[in-house]
Amino acid sequence: MPPHRRTPRTPARASRGDRRPRRPRRLLAAAASVGVIMLTTAGTGHADPYAGPVPVPTMAPSTLDVRYAAERRAIERALKTAQDVGDADRGRALGAFLRPGRRFLYFDPRGRGRAIEVIGDISRARRVAILVPGADTTLSAFDERGAKPWSTPGGGARAVYAQARSMSPDPGLAVVAWLGYAAPKTFSSDVLTDDRASEGAGKLRRFLTGLHRVNPGATVGLLCHSYGSVVCGRAAMDGPGSAAWRQVTDIALYGSPGTTAWSASELSGTARVWAGRGATDWMEDVPHVRIFGLGLGPDPVSPDFGARVFDAGSGGHSDYLAPGSTPLRNLTGIALGNVAQVSDG
Missing domain, CATH: 3.40.50.1820 (Alpha/Beta hydrolase fold, catalytic domain)
Structure with a gap:
């Protein structure tokens, strides 16, 4: 199927909120889209310090509370790991996860x-x-x-x-x-x-x-x-x-x-x-x-x-x-x- 061609913008659409010139923005966006193809991501070579997901029962009305409790314990363990390895950003996030009333059905701290x-x-x-x-x-x-x-x-x-x-x-x-x-x-x-x-x-x-x-x-x-x-x-x-x-x-x-x-x-x-x-x-x-x-x-x-x-x-x-x-x-x-x-x- 041929690539989609964008429908020309109507005058009403072009007049909304944004007053910046469109052509430079399109050129920059196109350049960024092409540019990311050139990027490569080098691995750090370090092992992930965080443990994988904990076993939890299949989702069902009777298992929700069990899952919430298991994932909370997993978050507590991950927070301790973050503190041990000096991962301050992750530690702040996980501390917030443990505030009273928050409930998680799934949690995986790796990567x-x-x-x-x-x-x-x-x-x-x-x-x-x-x-x-x-x-x-x-x-x-x-x-x-x-x-x-x-x-x-x-x-x-x-x-x-x-x-x-x-x-x-x-x-x-x-x-x-x-x-x-x-x-x-x-x-x-x-x-x-x-x-x-x-x-x-x-x-x-x-x-x-x-x-x-x-x-x-x-x-x-x-x-x-x-x-x-x-x-x-x-x-x-x-x-x-x-x-x-x-x-x-x-x-x-x-x-x-x-x-x-x-x-x-x-x-x-x-x-x-x-x-x-x-x-x-x-x-x-x-x-x-x-x-x-x-x-x-x-x-x-x-x-x-x-x-x-x-x-x-x-x-x-x-x-x-x-x-x-x-x-x-x-x-x-x-x-x-x-x-x-x-x-x-």
Whole structure:
């Protein structure tokens, strides 16, 4: 299939928030995309000091508390390791994981780390939102990233949960911060292919299978940011027919570089596919192509792609879940499965 050609921007689209010249931004983005192919990552040669994941029972209503307790003990051990080896950033993050009330269904401190946190009660929720983060997401950046904690999996999930509770006293929502895959680095060749996303897609589908055992009556909304939208896209295309996948009613792609799909219809099955991009998100200037396995395909907010475009406001790549913002309100509406609460882009 030939590479996708972007639909020319309408005058109305070009007039939103960002007043910077477009051509230099496109050239810089294209140069950066090509440049990462040239980068190589040298190994440190050091053994990983952290232990692997602990054995936990299969997800089921009766095993949730056991898993939460086991993963908490694993976090405590990893924190001790961080202190022993002088890993201050990891130590701060793990200390925050151990605050009262936090619950993790999965934890692996090796390498850049993986973790799955639950906010709310997934066994009784009528609706479960799963936040899938993008590149540069690590355990150390699970809750904090500069002055924008909402741009992290943990901070973003809490922002969605708080917004839902402000919209309804009983939203019936649980939110999952799902760092269940090895997210790539922004400046690496991994972000130009779907290799990491394919690995993550399998893990996301297995998590959905576990969620189905825990709560088969809940419906699910996927909130997929940046490279996380590639993970969601691959998961949607890798066979949407399972009972667990049929629980997914909404897939929101925001700040997306593409999904490898050529149209929203390849992702939908029975789910609504949403797309949004802030007016000053640099992702607009990433080349939306796919050829010889490089690139991630068409722009999800382009008319030809066919997604439901929601208003993502005037912010940048890290601003979608900022408290009080238009995109947070709309993404929470999608998380709740309430189409009437989502404003068009």
